Amino acid sequence: MEPPADNHPNPGSPDSYHTVHEITSKEGENIKNDPSDLIVTDASFRPGTLTTAKASALGYPTEDTFENRSNTSKGSSDDMEKGMAPVLIQNQIGANEIEKSDMETTVQPRGHPDSNWRVSRPPKDLTTLPAKREWRFWRGIRHNYVTVYQRLFAVCFAANMIALVVLLATNRHSRPWGPDRGNVATAAAANVLAAFLIRQENVINALYSICCATPWWFPLRLRRIIAKLYHFGGVHSGCAVSATAWFILFTALITMDSTSGEYAQPGVVAVTYVLVILFLSICFFAIPKFRFVSHNVFEAVHRFAGWIAVALFWVLVLLVSKANSELPGAESLGITVIKSGVFWILLVITFFTILPWLRLRKVEAFPEVLSNHAIRIHFKYMKIGPILGIRISDNPLKEWHAFASIPAPDGQSFSLIVSDAGDWTKKQIQQPSRAYWVRGIPITGVLRMAIVFSRVVLVTTGSGIGPILSMLVSHPLPCRLLWSTPDPEKTYGESIMESVCKADPDAMIINTRASGRPDMVALAYHLYVQSNAEAVFCISNPRLTQKIVYGMESRGIPAYGPIWDS
Numbered sequence: 001m002e003p004p005a006d007n008h009p010n011p012g013s014p015d016s017y018h019t020v021h022e023i024t025s026k027e028g029e030n031i032k033n034d035p036s037d038l039i040v041t042d043a044s045f046r047p048g049t050l051t052t053a054k055a056s057a058l059g060y061p062t063e064d065t066f067e068n069r070s071n072t073s074k075g076s077s078d079d080m081e082k083g084m085a086p087v088l089i090q091n092q093i094g095a096n097e098i099e100k101s102d103m104e105t106t107v108q109p110r111g112h113p114d115s116n117w118r119v120s121r122p123p124k125d126l127t128t129l130p131a132k133r134e135w136r137f138w139r140g141i142r143h144n145y146v147t148v149y150q151r152l153f154a155v156c157f158a159a160n161m162i163a164l165v166v167l168l169a170t171n172r173h174s175r176p177w178g179p180d181r182g183n184v185a186t187a188a189a190a191n192v193l194a195a196f197l198i199r200q201e202n203v204i205n206a207l208y209s210i211c212c213a214t215p216w217w218f219p220l221r222l223r224r225i226i227a228k229l230y231h232f233g234g235v236h237s238g239c240a241v242s243a244t245a246w247f248i249l250f251t252a253l254i255t256m257d258s259t260s261g262e263y264a265q266p267g268v269v270a271v272t273y274v275l276v277i278l279f280l281s282i283c284f285f286a287i288p289k290f291r292f293v294s295h296n297v298f299e300a301v302h303r304f305a306g307w308i309a310v311a312l313f314w315v316l317v318l319l320v321s322k323a324n325s326e327l328p329g330a331e332s333l334g335i336t337v338i339k340s341g342v343f344w345i346l347l348v349i350t351f352f353t354i355l356p357w358l359r360l361r362k363v364e365a366f367p368e369v370l371s372n373h374a375i376r377i378h379f380k381y382m383k384i385g386p387i388l389g390i391r392i393s394d395n396p397l398k399e400w401h402a403f404a405s406i407p408a409p410d411g412q413s414f415s416l417i418v419s420d421a422g423d424w425t426k427k428q429i430q431q432p433s434r435a436y437w438v439r440g441i442p443i444t445g446v447l448r449m450a451i452v453f454s455r456v457v458l459v460t461t462g463s464g465i466g467p468i469l470s471m472l473v474s475h476p477l478p479c480r481l482l483w484s485t486p487d488p489e490k491t492y493g494e495s496i497m498e499s500v501c502k503a504d505p506d507a508m509i510i511n512t513r514a515s516g517r518p519d520m521v522a523l524a525y526h527l528y529v530q531s532n533a534e535a536v537f538c539i540s541n542p543r544l545t546q547k548i549v550y551g552m553e554s555r556g557i558p559a560y561g562p563i564w565d566s
Helices: 052-057 063-072 136-144 148-170 181-197 201-211 220-259 266-285 288-293 295-325 333-338 341-358 423-430 446-452 462-474 488-503 520-531 542-553
Strands: 021-024 030-033 361-369 374-379 388-395 399-404 414-419 435-438 456-461 479-485 508-511 535-539
Touching: 136 542, 148 181, 148 220, 181 220, 181 295, 181 341, 201 220, 201 446, 220 266, 220 446, 266 288, 266 295, 288 295, 295 333, 295 341, 295 399, 374 423, 374 488, 388 462, 399 414, 399 423, 399 462, 414 423, 414 462, 446 456, 446 462, 446 535, 456 462, 456 520, 462 479, 462 488, 462 535, 479 488, 479 520, 488 508, 508 520, 520 535, 520 542, 535 542
Parallel strands: 456 479, 456 535, 479 508
Antiparallel strands: 021 030, 361 374, 361 435, 374 414, 388 399, 388 435
């Protein structure tokens, strides 16, 4: 039974979500500050090692200096869930902003006299974009069709196909023809396991933790490669397609044996054919073209066809083991099953399939409607670390939506921002829910890789500001922030605007309703040069993200952003 709404404090109020600490400045005065507001400006320190007191003593900006600076200043979608990790950022996407403008710098009036944030217009004198590198044709191939994702897919698939061809060649004279059926089935199951594990939450978080330990003194060339970790989806799809190829071979071998009369097991043949159809269906609906047309269909096929396939694989193992145990001189059924490699692989697959659902629970939510375009949902059921995302649902068997979490200053709660990007998100804004289903554990997002660089430029549109704040609130980092969105204060509220200001006092906030759509590539490069950054990260809709990443990388600048299967 839900408690009445008025029994809970306003989740957006300072009393319930802001913890203030008193420290002593180097002049001996008591000042108030929030550790999460610290912005590190010296590359010799790692984020998280500086305390507010140390920063203040070194003369770094604190909340008080932000306020002084602001007071003395003259002012100045898709509902596209990116697969399982992950897919974590894409529901934070705002408007489709492929933007152009050359309007001069002006100061927008503040929404409140005590506001610290400023809305800007793009500066007229931008840093000139350098020419793109390489021949145009090769540049397009390299950055659009031979990305890290495609390379990982190619490596996994090619390695499996080489192994398959070699196995066929070495067994071409065997009787019955072809390789051992058990070895082929084991190869298929092993690839299913690899495809599954690379998407498993604990594995993803472990990979990010390892890669994010990369120190800043590593060569930039090496760090820019490590930061491409989020392309691991190429391993997932490469192994999944390879598993399908191996199982097609297994089906062909079983069919040959059955038609020749050497293997009279109609049950095995029937289950095998159903399994191969399920494998092909999963691969077909995962093709980007079909996946984007109807993401809900893709998700349903991926989930339910996957579950049925695992169950039928168990049936197949038992049927094949039973048939083998009935051969003259064979061992018992139990021993035959235990000696099967597929049996142990299926045990691991089944365990990790069930694990997230063992963590399924319905939790209380505290919605804060920001506008008719966005809502901020607060949760108090757990502490959450930096740059993590969670999946929520109002129907756990139907659809799940991933969002980046924003840890609260008190460290005991967190929130997420949902913008109007489809039917489901619109419903959450118009009919806020007081409870959601959650499952699994929070998953690390793309922006986590920003900490391997000493200075970055963060580019975002719309509610992509959610993942940005998720990082900067809990992991202060020397950065410049570019945020382009229609009516930012009206849409997202004063508290979000203040949080943006604390993350970057000089944040370039573009109100596209007032100034039009700017050239985001030119602005990103301008901030990159101006701040002497090492990389650019973009959180936006897929089209603009791809445009920013291509615009930077084609000029030799490390750039990163969620891909369709990250």
